[in-house]
Amino acid sequence: MNPASDVASAVEALKTRFPNTRDLYQEVCSLLFFEFGITPTQNKLYQLVKRGSMGVPGEELKKFWDGMRQRQKQPSFEHPSLPEGLKVLRLAAN
Numbered sequence: 001m002n003p004a005s006d007v008a009s010a011v012e013a014l015k016t017r018f019p020n021t022r023d024l025y026q027e028v029c030s031l032l033f034f035e036f037g038i039t040p041t042q043n044k045l046y047q048l049v050k051r052g053s054m055g056v057p058g059e060e061l062k063k064f065w066d067g068m069r070q071r072q073k074q075p076s077f078e079h080p081s082l083p084e085g086l087k088v089l090r091l092a093a094n
Contacts, residue, residue, distance in 0.1 A: 007036055011048045021052045025060035033064075040064065 011028055018024040025045055032038040032045075045057035 025057050029064040
């Protein structure tokens with residue numbers, strides 16, 4: 001199997017599911033990073049999607065990395081077995 005053609009095929013499938021260009025770029029970022037282990041770049045995104053101006057993939061890539069950083073910073077305490085006292089503390093901290 002050819003990894004480049006696998007990526008291209010997966011992106012083509014996403015194009016039918018995500019008609020909004022910005023949403024598509026976000027999905028392609030996730031696809032590259034999580035499914036194929038490829039670090040998304042502005043140029044790579046534009047080569048694969050070929051929609052919008054060259055600024056759009058850059059903006060969406062920044063949003064993707066910002067979202068990744070935000071999720072990494074915030075621990076999740078939403079566990080069913082978490083004692084009620086800790087849940088209350090978690091809510092008060094926000």
